Amino acid sequence: MTAPMTTLASLGDLLPLLLSGDFLYYGLVFFVVALVAGVAGMRGVAGISMEIAKILVGIFLILAIISLLL
Structure with a gap:
């Protein structure tokens, strides 16, 4: 009975990796x-905004893949 409790306790360590969708x-x-x-x-504002959008979506995808693998 103690083995499942240690597994649940170790899941608490992974909680910071959960995505909230902010990215x-x-x-x-x-x-x-x-x-x-x-x-x-x-055009300048549009280009910079698009680059920021690409970076944020890329970070979201990387974190989503990492959280699915863990």
């Missing part, structure tokens, strides 16, 4: 900002 949310926000800026003709 994906902010990635989509920056994507929408890039679209609006592109339509408005602000």
Whole structure:
């Protein structure tokens, strides 16, 4: 009976790796900002926003894959 309890205790160590979806949310926000800026003709802002969106979505995907493997 003590073996399952130690397994549950070790799962508590993995809780910080759970994703809350913030990276994906902010990635989509920056994507929408890039679209609006592109339509408005602000190409510099659109480019920077798109790069930030790509980075955030990439971080989300990497963390999602890591959390699925653990």
